[in-house]
Every structure is written in C-alpha cells, then in structure tokens.
Amino acid sequence: MLPTTADIVIIGGGCMGASIAYHLAERSVGKIVLLEREKFLAMGSTGRNAGGVRYQFSTPVNIQLSNYSVDIIQRFQEIFGVSADYHPLGYLFLLTTPDEVELFQKNIAMQQSLGVYDVRFLTPDDISRLAPHVNLEGVLGGSICPRDGTADPYTITQTFATHARNRGAQIETDTNVVGIETQNGRVTRVKTNRGEIETRVVVNCAGPWAAKIGAMVGVEIPIAPLRRQFFNTDEIPEIPRNHPFVIEFSTSLYFHPEATGLIVGMSNHHEIPSETYAIDQAFHLETLERALYRLPLLENARIIRQLAGLYEVTPDAHPILGQARDMQGFFICAGFSGHGFQHSPGAGKVMSEIILDGAPKTIDVSMLDLERFREGRAMIEHNVV
Numbered sequence: 001m002l003p004t005t006a007d008i009v010i011i012g013g014g015c016m017g018a019s020i021a022y023h024l025a026e027r028s029v030g031k032i033v034l035l036e037r038e039k040f041l042a043m044g045s046t047g048r049n050a051g052g053v054r055y056q057f058s059t060p061v062n063i064q065l066s067n068y069s070v071d072i073i074q075r076f077q078e079i080f081g082v083s084a085d086y087h088p089l090g091y092l093f094l095l096t097t098p099d100e101v102e103l104f105q106k107n108i109a110m111q112q113s114l115g116v117y118d119v120r121f122l123t124p125d126d127i128s129r130l131a132p133h134v135n136l137e138g139v140l141g142g143s144i145c146p147r148d149g150t151a152d153p154y155t156i157t158q159t160f161a162t163h164a165r166n167r168g169a170q171i172e173t174d175t176n177v178v179g180i181e182t183q184n185g186r187v188t189r190v191k192t193n194r195g196e197i198e199t200r201v202v203v204n205c206a207g208p209w210a211a212k213i214g215a216m217v218g219v220e221i222p223i224a225p226l227r228r229q230f231f232n233t234d235e236i237p238e239i240p241r242n243h244p245f246v247i248e249f250s251t252s253l254y255f256h257p258e259a260t261g262l263i264v265g266m267s268n269h270h271e272i273p274s275e276t277y278a279i280d281q282a283f284h285l286e287t288l289e290r291a292l293y294r295l296p297l298l299e300n301a302r303i304i305r306q307l308a309g310l311y312e313v314t315p316d317a318h319p320i321l322g323q324a325r326d327m328q329g330f331f332i333c334a335g336f337s338g339h340g341f342q343h344s345p346g347a348g349k350v351m352s353e354i355i356l357d358g359a360p361k362t363i364d365v366s367m368l369d370l371e372r373f374r375e376g377r378a379m380i381e382h383n384v385v
C-alpha cells in the first residue's frame with residue numbers, strides 16, 4: 001500500500017533512483033519511498049543502454065565520478081554478493097584529426113593526474129595490434145584505458161533496489177507521479193495515480209523526463225530527451241569476447257562485444273528532442289555503412305536486434321546534482337547525457353550526502369548544481385559517445 005507520509009520520496013526507478021534509495025537507506029534516515037510509473041524498475045534509459053563504463057572523460061568531476069563508481073562496479077560481487085558482469089575490455093578511441101589528437105593528449109595527462117594510471121596514447125601500429133580487424137584508414141592515433149569496459153545496468157539497479165528494500169526503503173512500481181504540491185517555496189506533497197504522500201523532500205530521478213517533474217514545481221530543468229539507437233549482431237567468430245570497445249570519436253560510431261555478438265551504435269547529431277523509441281531506419285543504414293567501413297567483417301554478421309532509448313541531455317553534457325535553489329526540498333539527480341549508468345554508484349553516494357549532510361563529501365560535485373546554467377558556470381564534457 002502507498003504510504004500517506006514519507007521522509008524522502010524518490011521519483012524514478014532507474015539506476016539513479018535505486019542507487020540513491022540504497023545510499024539513503026544505508027544511513028537509516030526514516031521512511032524512504034521510491035515511485036516508478038512502469039511495472040518494473042529499469043524500464044527507462046537504464047534498461048536501454050549499451051553498458052559501457054569508462055575512466056576516459058574530459059573533466060575532473062566526471063573522472064572522479066568514474067574513479068569512485070567503476071571501482072564499486074569492479075568490486076560489486078565482494079560488496080553486494082552479486083556479479084555486475086564487469087568486463088575490462090578497454091575503451092579504444094580512434095582519433096582522425098590533429099585537433100582530436102591534441103585534445104586526447106591533454107585529457108590523458110589530466111586523467112593520469114587524477115589517478116587513472118593506466119590510460120595511454122596509442123599509435124596506429126599499437127591500435128592494429130589490439131584490433132587487427134579494424135580498418136585504420138585516416139586514423140592518426142588513439143587512446144585506451146584497459147579498465148574501461150562494460151557491465152550490466154539491470155543487475156546493478158536491481159541490486160541497489162534489493163539492498164535498499166532490505167534496509168527498509170519502500171519501492172512502489174506502477175505508480176505515476178502526476179503532481180507535486182508546494183507551500184511557501186518548499187515541497188509538501190507528491191500526488192500519484194494511487195494516492196498522495198506528504199513529504200518535505202522529493203528527489204527527481206526521472207532521467208529523460210526530469211524536466212516534466214521540474215515543471216510540476218515550477219523549476220525549469222534543461223534536460224532534453226534525445227533518441228539514441230543501436231543494434232546487436234550474432235556471432236562474428238574472428239572477434240574475440242575481450243575485443244576492445246572501439247569508438248570512432250569524430251562520428252561517435254562504437255562497437256563492442258555483447259553476449260556472443262557485437263553491439264553497434266552511433267549518435268545522430270541531427271536528432272531533435274522527442275520521446276520516441278521508434279527505430280529511425282534511415283539513420284540505422286548510415287550507422288551500418290559507417291560500421292562496415294571501420295569493421296568490414298560485419299558484412300558476415302546478421303542483425304538480431306535493434307533498440308532505441310533516450311539520452312537525457314543537458315547543455316554541458318554533465319548531470320544536474322543538488323537541491324534547486326528556488327524550491328526547498330526539491331533535489332535533482334538527472335541529465336547524465338548518455339553516460340549515467342556507470343556513474344550511478346557515485347551519484348547515489350553524493351546525492352545521499354547532499355540530502356542528509358547539506359553538501360557532497362565523497363566527491364566535490366557542487367559545481368553541478370542547476371544554477372550553473374543561468375550563472376554561466378557550465379563546463380562542457382567533450383567525451384560524449
């Protein structure tokens with residue numbers, strides 16, 4: 001049954017909502033309720049993503065979120081007793097212009113200075129040894145961090161949710177939030193299709209739909225839903241299961257082993273915001289053409305699935321983490337711009353600190369507040385796939 005009061009209401013049962021519920025419940029802070037409108041958890045972006053985890057970002061805060069989060073993902077079995085299916089394949093970026101080479105050399109130095117000791121620059125010869133079937137025409141160099149790789153978003157989300165429940169958090173699916181009441185500039189009540197919950201704290205973890213939740217309390221949140229799609233192939237015997245996660249930086253074409261085949265995707269930079277999951281077949285053909293150019297062996301593979309999901313994109317490709325200045329008790333953890341799953345352990349941890357202690361402690365994410373956009377403090381993340 002839906003409770004009538006709660007200390008904290010979390011909206012959204014993707015990886016962020018589940019991680020925050022777990023990190024709050026771990027500190028025994030009263031009644032925590034997570035609301036998800038779908039029948040199951042992880043039905044939004046979390047259930048439609050490519051599972052990539054990496055240290056190779058271009059801003060210190062994203063690298064620090066990776067340092068914390070990927071470490072948890074690697075030790076998931078030890079911490080939670082369940083494997084996160086982590087595969088350290090290495091993200092292998094292919095660079096095709098002198099500007100990209102310069103940018104990545106700068107980023108590598110920054111990543112190393114922040115403890116990513118094993119990231120390195122690669123010559124085309126190095127790359128051909130690591131990925132002999134990749135066509136390296138026009139490739140000037142690359143970079144790799146061997147601890148980048150893939151993991152399972154579904155297991156991680158479900159595990160956070162289970163451990164949150166075990167510590168007393170209540171998780172209600174099939175529960176659509178339709179409104180939030182406020183009084184004198186603070187949240188007071190969440191309205192759903194199943195009843196109302198009185199509360200003084202609401203956490204907006206609605207991913208691509210976070211702007212709609214913000215509108216319920218009159219807070220403008222610059223997060224746009226943008227369709228991204230990929231396809232899976234059946235087995236390509238020549239490609240080993242530990243083949244690197246290859247990304248052509250200029251086009252964002254990527255492919256990596258998944259099950260017995262490959263996942264292949266590319267971002268359509270002309271995509272306009274929408275909530276559609278329909279496959280854009282014209283863009284699928286563009287992706288296929290580019291993929292065949294870089295990996296001619298794909299010619300022998302069969303496409304067994306196509307999938308579209310929504311990136312939750314902010315103007316600077318960083319998430320929004322913190323309390324809205326103009327609405328007391330309204331917290332936001334959304335807008336990870338296509339690389340959120342891998343940061344969900346760290347995001348959950350710092351959000352629990354922001355909510356309970358008034359400031360982040362584990363990682364300084366204070367610059368990722370909502371107000372950065374109107375105050376001109378936004379900094380761009382360039383390594384967006």
Ligand SMILES: Cc1cc2nc3c(=O)[nH]c(=O)nc-3n(C[C@H](O)[C@H](O)[C@H](O)COP(=O)(O)OP(=O)(O)OC[C@H]3O[C@@H](n4cnc5c(N)ncnc54)[C@H](O)[C@@H]3O)c2cc1C
Pocket residue numbers: 011012013014015016017035036037038041042043044045046047048049050051052053175176177178205206207208209228229230308309310311312333334335336337338339340341342343
């Ligand atoms: C194609 C694709 C590939 C990706 N690849 C990667 C990758 O390789 N690595 C990576 O780290 N990230 C990747 N991402 C991004 C990643 O999936 C997201 O950043 C992450 O899942 C965001 O999690 P979330 O919990 O914020 O959002 P979501 O998982 O979308 O969860 C939000 C939840 O809120 C619920 N909700 C919305 N409105 C309401 C309401 N009114 N009432 C109740 N519930 C509501 C939704 O149903 C949904 O379940 C990819 C995304 C896509 C689409």
